[in-house]
Amino acid sequence: xxxxxxxxxxxxxxxxxxxxxxxxxxxxxxxxxxxxxxxxxxxxxxxxxxxxxxxxxxxxxxxxxxxxxxxxxxxxxxxxxxxxxxxxxxxxxxxxxxxxxxxxxxxxxxxxxxxxxxxxxxxxxxxxxxxxxxxxxxxxxxxxxxxxxxxxxxxxxxxxxxxxxxxxxxxxxxxxxxxxxxxxxxxxxxxxxxxxxxxxxxxxxxxxxxxxxxxxxxxxxxxxxxxxxxxxxx
Numbered sequence: 001x002x003x004x005x006x007x008x009x010x011x012x013x014x015x016x017x018x019x020x021x022x023x024x025x026x027x028x029x030x031x032x033x034x035x036x037x038x039x040x041x042x043x044x045x046x047x048x049x050x051x052x053x054x055x056x057x058x059x060x061x062x063x064x065x066x067x068x069x070x071x072x073x074x075x076x077x078x079x080x081x082x083x084x085x086x087x088x089x090x091x092x093x094x095x096x097x098x099x100x101x102x103x104x105x106x107x108x109x110x111x112x113x114x115x116x117x118x119x120x121x122x123x124x125x126x127x128x129x130x131x132x133x134x135x136x137x138x139x140x141x142x143x144x145x146x147x148x149x150x151x152x153x154x155x156x157x158x159x160x161x162x163x164x165x166x167x168x169x170x171x172x173x174x175x176x177x178x179x180x181x182x183x184x185x186x187x188x189x190x191x192x193x194x195x196x197x198x199x200x201x202x203x204x205x206x207x208x209x210x211x212x213x214x215x216x217x218x219x220x221x222x223x224x225x226x227x228x229x230x231x232x233x234x
Contacts, residue, residue, distance in 0.1 A: 002052055006124075014045035014121045017133035018114040024140045030107040032094045040090070040111055041118040044083055048122025051079040080119045087115040110136060154205045155233075156185065157212060161200045161219060162228040169223055170200055176222055180215065182206060197227070 018041025019034060026033030091108035113136045121129035163169055170189070177184055186203035206212065216229045 002049060002056065007049055010049065010121050010124070011042055011045055013126065013129065014041045014118045017041055017117045017121065017129060020133055021110050021114050021117075021136050021140070024137055025107055025110055030094070030104070032107050032111055036090075037111065037114045040087060041114040041121075044080070044087070044115045044118030045122035046118075047079050047083045048119045051077070052123060054079075080123075084112075084115055084119070087112055106140070110140060154183075154207050157204050157206060158232040159202045159204060159216070159219075160228070160230045160232075161202070161226060162197055163200070163223070164225040164227065165196055165198045166223075166225050169225060172223065173200060173202075173219075176219070177202070177204065180218075182215070 015038055018037045018039075021041075022032075022034035022037025025037065091111045094107045094111065095104040113132065117129045117132050117136075120126075120132065161173065174184070183205040184202055185205050186201075188201040190199040190201060206215075212231060216231060219229045220226060
């Protein structure tokens with residue numbers, strides 16, 4: 001049987017490893033944060049410990065009664081495999097289809113990763129579990145910056161929005177772009193000579209998740225006072 005001190009050590013290590021990944025996800029306002037990752041990691045470590053204990057119990061039982069060895073068949077990885085499958089459903093719950101793309105894929109992957117960490121640490125493979133934790137944290141913390149800087153260049157566009165004069169509409173437009181997580185680099189208010197129509201000119205920074213045509217379509221449906229939405233590349 002696994003010593004009680006070893007059990008506590010493995011559960012603590014799983015908690016720390018899962019918590020480290022969860023902290024990074026929580027700092028990015030992910031739907032699954034610190035508590036979720038800790039619970040997954042420590043629970044999977046518990047599953048591993050149960051599996052190890054079952055195997056140890058079976059081995060000791062057969063050692064005492066060799067004539068029964070052909071009646072026992074213990075699958076060392078069955079519990080872990082079933083637990084990993086269950087974590088897959090948990091991860092799927094963090095993936096959301098938003099108006100400007102799919103979000104949550106990275107968090108789903110991190111949940112699955114901490115499940116593997118928990119299994120490894122629970123079975124006593126400390127080097128695998130801790131090394132995996134370090135790699136995942138470095139990947140989550142640095143690759144996002146690298147991809148933004150070198151792989152996905154944001155694009156700038158000018159959008160002219162003409163509408164029947166309404167000062168409060170500008171506030172709604174700013175809220176609209178904020179909800180879409182679109183960066184407003186510059187804003188200009190242009191009032192027509194007849195004072196009946198106004199134009200709001202935005203310089204927007206769009207990332208790879210933003211679809212310009214969809215954005216313009218949503219702007220038209222935002223308010224009936226909007227008469228024209230035109231875009232120009234920079």
